[in-house]
Amino acid sequence: xxxxxxxxxxxxxxxxxxxxxxxxxxxxxxxxxxxxxxxxxxxxxxxxxxxxxxxxxxxxxxxxxxxxxxxxxxxxxxxxxxxxxxxxxxxxxxxxxxxxxxxxxxxxxxxxxxxxxxxxxxxxxxxxxxxxxxxxxxxxxxxxxxxxxxxxxxxxxxxxxxxxxxxxxxxxxxxxxxxxxxxxxxxxxxxxxxxxxxxxxxxxxxxxxxxxxxxxxxxxxxxxxxxxxxxxxxxxxxxxxxxxxxxxxxxxxxxxxxxxxxxxxxxxxxxxxxxxxxxxxxxxxxxxxxxxxxxxxxxxxxxxxxxxxxxxxxxxxxxxxxxxxxxxxxxxxxxxxxxxxxxxxxxxxxxxxxxxxxxxxxxxxxxxxxxxxxxxxxxxxxxxxxxxxxxxxxxxxxxxxxxxxxxxxxxxxxxxxxxxxxxxxxxxxxxxxxxxxxxxxxxxxxxxxxxxxxxxxxxxxxxxxxxxxxxxxxxxxxxx
Numbered sequence: 001x002x003x004x005x006x007x008x009x010x011x012x013x014x015x016x017x018x019x020x021x022x023x024x025x026x027x028x029x030x031x032x033x034x035x036x037x038x039x040x041x042x043x044x045x046x047x048x049x050x051x052x053x054x055x056x057x058x059x060x061x062x063x064x065x066x067x068x069x070x071x072x073x074x075x076x077x078x079x080x081x082x083x084x085x086x087x088x089x090x091x092x093x094x095x096x097x098x099x100x101x102x103x104x105x106x107x108x109x110x111x112x113x114x115x116x117x118x119x120x121x122x123x124x125x126x127x128x129x130x131x132x133x134x135x136x137x138x139x140x141x142x143x144x145x146x147x148x149x150x151x152x153x154x155x156x157x158x159x160x161x162x163x164x165x166x167x168x169x170x171x172x173x174x175x176x177x178x179x180x181x182x183x184x185x186x187x188x189x190x191x192x193x194x195x196x197x198x199x200x201x202x203x204x205x206x207x208x209x210x211x212x213x214x215x216x217x218x219x220x221x222x223x224x225x226x227x228x229x230x231x232x233x234x235x236x237x238x239x240x241x242x243x244x245x246x247x248x249x250x251x252x253x254x255x256x257x258x259x260x261x262x263x264x265x266x267x268x269x270x271x272x273x274x275x276x277x278x279x280x281x282x283x284x285x286x287x288x289x290x291x292x293x294x295x296x297x298x299x300x301x302x303x304x305x306x307x308x309x310x311x312x313x314x315x316x317x318x319x320x321x322x323x324x325x326x327x328x329x330x331x332x333x334x335x336x337x338x339x340x341x342x343x344x345x346x347x348x349x350x351x352x353x354x355x356x357x358x359x360x361x362x363x364x365x366x367x368x369x370x371x372x373x374x375x376x377x378x379x380x381x382x383x384x385x386x387x388x389x390x391x392x393x394x395x396x397x398x399x400x401x402x403x404x405x406x407x408x409x410x411x412x413x414x415x416x417x418x419x420x421x422x423x424x425x426x427x428x429x430x431x432x433x434x435x436x437x438x439x440x441x442x443x444x445x446x447x448x449x450x451x452x453x454x455x456x457x458x459x460x461x462x463x464x465x466x467x468x469x470x471x472x473x474x475x476x477x478x479x480x
Contacts, residue, residue, distance in 0.1 A: 247315030
């Protein structure tokens with residue numbers, strides 16, 4: 001199939017996939033990404049009302065800027081943004097490998113969107129897909145020897161996800177090795193731009209360093225084995241993609257000994273394989289050591305799926321080269337690859353996404369409160385989903401606040417008549433407020449307890465439940 005005709009066919013397929021995924025998003029009452037999805041959504045949703053949120057380091061400025069127009073449509077708008085960004089990433093991955101792979105390049109689209117960890121993030125509002133889009137844009141430019149444009153694009157990676165700085169350092173070394181000295185200053189473009197943009201607000205020209213929110217929380221999240229992500233690789237990428245990636249690396253090593261192929265192999269090694277390995281190793285290390293507020297979440301690997309797909313396409317070409325025409329490789333291999341790629345995401349995940357047990361319990365609690373006599377009271381909450389279900393502006397502190405001001409004295413600075421929502425996940429962990437401090441406090445009354453149909457343990461071995469407390473009105477024992 002001619003390239004132009006193939007590209008038109010791929011664009012049509014992507015538009016069809018957009019309709020399918022968007023429909024599935026709208027049918028999904030639940031979502032993936034937990035509290036992080038809600039946190040990123042609300043920063044994006046309210047950034048136009050509170051412009052300083054565009055510079056929120058935790059929220060990731062690149063994600064917030066790009067997604068905020070969609071977030072005005074609501075939570076599903078943010079998820080549909082992720083669908084668009086993911087499909088565009090898949091298309092750019094195809095464009096990156098097209099010249100080398102020819103008629104089979106369309107498989108790169110499937111390598112991206114059918115990687116299990118990538119597939120499920122279409123149903124989230126987290127930032128990994130935006131990161132992957134910025135990353136593949138830069139690789140696309142590198143493959144076309146537009147190193148300055150690539151360096152400038154790479155400079156925004158840390159503002160799509162903070163760990164992007166790891167890849168920046170690898171690309172710095174690569175550009176130095178390729179003597180692209182004029183392009184190197186552009187690796188600092190994003191840093192300079194956001195530093196200047198945030199200086200008036202933070203009163204600090206180095207706010208992008210000083211405001212990094214990941215200062216460690218090993219006492220809450222713990223740590224794991226160094227091989228955590230290796231062991232979970234089949235669930236992250238899927239065995240078919242891993243198989244082709246390993247063969248792709250083998251092909252790269254072989255091509256190093258070929259004078260005709262060495263230059264291309266070196267470029268792919270420096271700009272695709274090494275950035276992926278550095279990113280993978282960095283996440284493995286911080287989870288092993290309990291650094292950087294790492295929770296060992298496998299979804300972080302979605303950010304580098306396009307890099308895996310590029311090398312996997314090389315592995316696919318290697319396999320195709322071993323199959324004789326008598327086996328009809330133009331039909332047999334693509335067909336078997338397509339079927340194999342479909343199995344992992346559909347095996348690990350069910351779509352449309354249903355509410356998990358915590359979301360069901362929090363929804364019940366929020367509905368009860370909305371129809372209770374306490375609906376108009378100020379609310380202190382611990383799980384962001386509870387606030388989300390109430391439909392409140394999270395930045396209107398007269399109406400709601402995240403956590404009580406002092407977990408050591410939970411009644412301090414909490415106005416009489418306030419409602420406190422405590423749950424067994426966020427309350428004792430991120431909130432550092434044990435349930436006993438509320439139950440034993442004479443200034444609080446327990447109004448309602450919500451429990452899941454089938455009990456389970458939350459982070460920290462706490463049996464999951466949601467408690468609603470009332471701060472007693474004046475004259476009922478409050479401290480002076």
